[in-house]
Amino acid sequence: MARIVLTGVRRIGRVIGVHLLREGHDLVVIYRTSRDAGEALREEGRVLGRRVDLVQADLAQPGEGERAAVEARQGGPVQGLVHLASPYRRVRFGEVKGRDLLDHFYAIAGSLVEMIQVFREDVNPGEARVQFHAVVFGDWAVDTSPYPDYLPYFLAKGALHAAVRALAKEMAPWGVVNAIAPGPVWRPSDLPESAWEKVLRMTPLRREVSLEDLAAMTRLLLSTTAITGEVIRMDGGRHLAGSGLRSD
């Protein structure tokens, strides 16, 4: 049993949170607007006899990751972080502003560094064992074939993948840091069904990445003492098919 901080609980994060509670963990949910999802996890935790604390934060603001992490630690030491918080905004190339770049960077990558620096304080360097696990959610397309109109998102997810490797070194030998890079899991609300079906047709395994697979990988990465600094693609083979161009 561990006390795990979970960010980004609107959709996939909420399902992961239920799995974590059923595995016997306590949670600290960091939400921005989805208090209802946090409350639902708290209710699920109450039924299971698990504790769920809620912390509100806008992680796009520099310093908010640190503040939220300090608040999370007030309820007890933290042994794990699952970081899914991420904007996913379409911004046409030519119209990208500094604010778009900063918002994506801090919510996705900068806040991760801030949070892990705080959680490092719960690590006892005198004990030669892994005491902290972080799992972050990247994106399959970043390292192979980013698609148009999402440059701030891809830049930030690229920084997140780089941060995983750098933080894995910083946290060793007491902490491990890994990423899951999903392919298509859950249709973005602004993407028409027909476009989503096209994405799935381009995915060799012809289906969405299952939430059960993501939860199982999260469980493994929250307990491993062998894997660190890895970005693990879970994309149904999507990278094998390329991303397509705007004219598709």
Ligand SMILES: NC(=O)c1ccc[n+]([C@@H]2O[C@H](COP(=O)([O-])OP(=O)(O)OC[C@H]3O[C@@H](n4cnc5c(N)ncnc54)[C@H](OP(=O)(O)O)[C@@H]3O)[C@@H](O)[C@H]2O)c1
């Ligand atoms: N859906 C997919 O098929 C897919 C594919 C590849 C990768 N992923 C990755 O998987 C993760 C979860 O995806 P999803 O589809 O479940 O995401 P989602 O429904 O779009 O939810 C995004 C979450 O990020 C949080 N968030 C965004 N900006 C924030 C900020 N400034 N401060 C704090 N929290 C912020 C939101 O919090 P609030 O709701 O509280 O505002 C929300 O819970 C993301 O990292 C995403 O990039 C998803």
